[in-house]
Amino acid sequence: MEPTDENALKPIASVDLVVLALSEHGLQVLLIRRQADPFRGAWALPGGWIHTDEDPDLDAAAARVSREKTGVETPYLEQLATFGSAGRDPRGWSVSVGYVALLPADEVAGRAAESTDTAWHAVTGDGVAVPLAFDHASILRAGLIRLRAKVEYTSLPVHLLPAGFTLGELQAVYERILGRRLDKSAFRKRIAEVDFVEPVPSAMRRGSNRPAQIYRVKPGLGTAFFDRTI
Amino acid sequence: MEPTDENALKPIASVDLVVLALSEHGLQVLLIRRQADPFRGAWALPGGWIHTDEDPDLDAAAARVSREKTGVETPYLEQLATFGSAGRDPRGWSVSVGYVALLPADEVAGRAAESTDTAWHAVTGDGVAVPLAFDHASILRAGLIRLRAKVEYTSLPVHLLPAGFTLGELQAVYERILGRRLDKSAFRKRIAEVDFVEPVPSAMRRGSNRPAQIYRVKPGLGTAFFDRTI
DNA sequence: GTAATAGTGTCTCTTAGACAATATGCT
DNA sequence: AGCATATTGTCTAAGAGACACTATTAC
Known part of the structure; x- marks a missing residue:
């Protein structure tokens, strides 16, 4: 049952964030333009590898990515679901733990202008107008479903x-x-x-x-x- | 951002199942006695590595583990949550995707007697009477919370x-x-x-x-x- | 008939939902 | 005063919850 060569069978593991905020124009999601292959130049959810040498656990990894990409220290963070398959990343079998992050409206303006490679995109229906890298459209959809469901019955x-x-x-x-x-x-x-x-x-x-x-x-x-x- | 030596930073990735069934004596969870270190001899949730060479995706990995450990082909399977940290497995940073599986009552009897290393344990409150390997007590607790929550408002x-x-x-x-x-x-x-x-x-x-x-x-x-x- | 459970009906009290009235500041 | 929004109140139709009644089988 246990693989003989552990490393060879290890999937790639990362954390991806659905960072949401509400502006006058409706719900916005934070996207980052990819600088490297694969999907270079495409918009993607902010995310990153799990750093096994510095992240104590998954929540910490998500918080670190959030801090690095949004600059906000402690937004609301909630684990969403995990997406893993052989094909979602061309580099090989990969696992991505999705998180939903909610930001207060007054934090939004500052973050948007910071870089041309980081931008808020309007949510329309169950996605955004631009195509997303990897299976990030699925992760975003799941995040929106989660948010809308919880809005019905939580604070x-x-x-x-x-x-x-x-x-x-x-x-x-x-x-x-x-x-x-x-x-x-x-x-x-x-x-x-x-x-x-x-x-x-x-x-x-x-x-x-x-x-x-x-x-x-x-x-x-x-x-x-x-x-x-x- | 991308690690120079990918394999060195890859966490171990596995799937663990909370297999539940209802007998005359109440809710039961399927446990397996570990044959190997770490936690040799301790009870644990049925689980296994993700096989990147044969599992197309996470759900398939969970279904395979369920088939291998319970013999039941297609029980109800639902992704629960993902548990990942540096310390949950002594062999290193590990990620476990937890699933909840529900089995019909009439499938239970056959499975129990199959092996002395596989047994149904009565659920009492939010756990079982025996200590569990790894952080499986947490996973079990999460599974029970999920089941009880969903029973309130779903079929x-x-x-x-x-x-x-x-x-x-x-x-x-x-x-x-x-x-x-x-x-x-x-x-x-x-x-x-x-x-x-x-x-x-x-x-x-x-x-x-x-x-x-x-x-x-x-x-x-x-x-x-x-x-x-x- | 009695026992046991299936299946349906009724009644009441609570409350969700719609709507209205009043309160309080600014210009 | 007139406007805009805050805050509280009232009324009613719908429905949840409790309870009771009837139905159908075995023995």
Whole structure:
């Protein structure tokens, strides 16, 4: 059962990230133009080899890639699924562990202009307008399915907002990802039920209208799950 | 970014299976006693290296391992999560893609007696009574969490039953895994709603009571999702 | 008949969903 | 005042959950 020559049978192992953020124009995914073969010049998800000499585990490898490619220290990171086959990389049998990363809207602008080889691309339906290297279109599709599924019944979308946000802004995020309007009253009932945000004392968003209370995520809580759906 | 010596940095890659079945005594997981170091003599989840020369992809590798270790051709197989770290295998940085496999109850008896090194172990809470090799306790725990979560809102438990079953038997499976009683009337309403089973014409389960209609899964359907929860 | 389980029906209390009313700042 | 958005309240139709009733077989 154990191979005689271990190294010969070892697949290539890497980590690929679906980095998502929400701009005024909708959901955006961070893509990198490949500098090297294979697929030189094509757009790809940010990713990299697992560094067995420096990464203690998979999550650390994903965090390192995220840091190297996006500059953001600790975005929300969640393992998505693993893609492995003989044909997905022309260099040989390869395994890629896919991760989903969510970035707050206010981090997006800075990252986009950094390099001509790194750019945010608008998500349309279940993909992007440009072709992607490897099987990255599949990984992206899986990431979008995961995000949209979890938006229905978890507090995940808070990670697409800055640390302080109003309930109106939070509702807008849900609506943008789900692609449908939500009832304000029902929405607030759900948020109050699961109790994962708290008002920031005397912090208000002001405009030419009634000021809105600013909320933040309650510290020490993970992702909250709704009883039913949002 | 690309390592100079690829093989030196390649992690070890394997597939591990959480093979579950439901007996009269509750949920059972298939374990194998390790014949070789490391962890020689310890119980472990059935697993094996990815064979880059014969497995076309990860699902095929999992199916092969399942076939080799359980003898069952096509159980329900679902990718669970991937576990990778420097320390989980003393031989070096390793990646294991975990899968959940569900077996019909009528397949269980035959497999158990095959070998003294292969045995069904009762699941108690979130694990088994014996210690497991590697980080297999974590993988098992993740598999159980996945199963229990999906039982709440999907038709997954049908895979724990033989091809033909009564609605009473199906309800019993849900109740056993969830650990709580379900209302018969409400249960049947849900099953009718999602419409994933059909009666087998004139097939009846007989006993010292009113005979029960035997149902089967509608062909060509994947896992069905309930609107809310079961 | 009795026992046992299958299968269907009814009733009530909760609540999701739609809609409306009020509150509060800015210009 | 008028506008825009925040925040809270009300009403109703739908449905979940609890419970009960009828059906059909073996013995």
